[in-house]
Amino acid sequence: MLQQELLENISTGIVGLDADLCVRFLNPAAEAMLEMSSARIAGQNADMLIAMPQTWVETLQQARREKHAIVRRGLTLRLHNGSETQVDLVVTPLQDGGPLAILAELQAIDRLLRISREESLLSAQEATRSVIRGLAHEIKNPLGGVRGAAQLLARELPAGELHEYTEIIIREADRLRDLVDRLLGPNTRPTFELLNIHEILEHVCQLIRVEAAGHLQLDKDYDPSLPDIQGDRPQLIQAVLNIMRNALEVLSEQTDARLQVVSRSQRQFTIGSKRHRLVCRVDIIDNGPGVPDALKPSLFVPMVSGRANGSGLGLSISQSIINRHGGLLNCNSEPGNTRFSIYLPMDATHA
Structure with missing residues (x-):
């Protein structure tokens, strides 16, 4: 029981397999890394965990066959959703004859780089x-x-x-x-209370629909199981509205303008130097031309804008508000897919 609790609370992804290389256990860090739930994959073969699993399975088989630990540095794993993650992989065969025969440790290299960045x-x-x-x-x-x-x-x-x-x-x-x-930015300190993040998102979506005047396809994909968060409602509305309004302006000349709002929970996520057991992640995704490469390093700097009539303040204010909530706002952009991600701790306490 103690071992199970330890595995569930470490930040390294742990995959437990039996002698037939069938999955018996994923700790929360592995679930987040592989975007796969332990309940869903339990009992299935290890090759079902990722797409293009040849190197992954060969490493497991080698460790089982040679009965000693195998290490693979910088292994790229392609997930079923098409994304990739780089990991250091350590596969260790167990000798105690229990239900678990192999432990695979996954240390995400890109996650460490992301934390540093x-x-x-x-x-x-x-x-x-x-x-x-x-x-x-x-x-x-x-x-x-x-x-x-x-x-x-x-x-x-x-x-x-x-x-x-x-x-x-x-x-x-x-x-x-x-x-x-x-x-x-906001000249008052946040007044924290329990909030439903979807109520905030719905309120902003209604405002954006009115401003778009039928020009925009707005899609929503919410996780209804998300618990309430601690936050300042007016300030969070302002932060989300600035991001979505920025996307709307970028899409103003696009005939197939599309905006998607997605909410999910994310386990074992590090913000700054603090690791949170659970965070709320909100993605705001548009199909616009993307952020110019020259603008990316200074995207959240005040008075910097890629538009001739832009003030350059909206994203800076949003970042400041999210930071005051102990969260993080970042952006990943390429032509046709720009994603602003808001991370808000769900285990945070505020005075």
């Missing part, structure tokens, strides 16, 4: 926000003085055309102040 991304985003906060302070203080001086000057001037100039100064000062406030 995300830690760098979170660090860069925090540095960017610190710079913006400092810049906002330096701008808003003298801006308030300029506006106040313009108001005092307007009172002293005789009525006439000169008032037009002070009105311009006040109006432009207000515009700059609003821009700085938008750069800073």
Whole structure:
């Protein structure tokens, strides 16, 4: 019982097989890695776990035949959904004569690279926000003085055309102040409460349908078993709306515009330096032209936009909101398939 509990709580994927190479056990990390449930695959042959399983099965057979551990570094596994994952594979034959004859350990290499990349991304985003906060302070203080001086000057001037100039100064000062406030994102701390993520997604989908005015095919694929999460409803609505509105603008000139919203749970997922037993993942997928390669490194940087009329603030604000919820927002894009993925912890507690 203790061994079972240990296997279920480690981040390495573990596949237990009997002497006939039939699957008897997958721990949660292996289920997430192979996108296969233990209940569904139990009793089936190991070659059913992945597509194109030749090297995988040969390694298992070799370990069974030679009765010692076999290691394969950088093995590429193709999953049944068409995606690929790179792993370090260690196959160990067991000698105790129990129901399990072989243990296969799967350490995802791409997952480690992803974690390192995300830690760098979170660090860069925090540095960017610190710079913006400092810049906002330096701008808003003298801006308030300029506006106040313009108001005092307007009172002293005789009525006439000169008032037009002070009105311009006040109006432009207000515009700059609003821009700085938008750069800073939401100016209130999140108020956390239990939320149904699908209620938020449905609310945003209704808004997008109205804005699209029949121009968009909107598909939804929800996991109804997802439990409630801790979050700030208005802020999460704003984060999702910014992403979907950004996609809608990209698709505006496309006749076959399609947007898909998918919700799933994901086990043993690391955000920054913290590993969560369970996270809520929301994918927002569009079939637009994709993010230009030159824009990808700075996609979430404020004031950076790939559109002539874009403000470059929507995605930055969404990333800031998701980060405040202890989550992560990232993007994978190629022509015809751009996927923004929101990860929100379902085991998080907030003060």
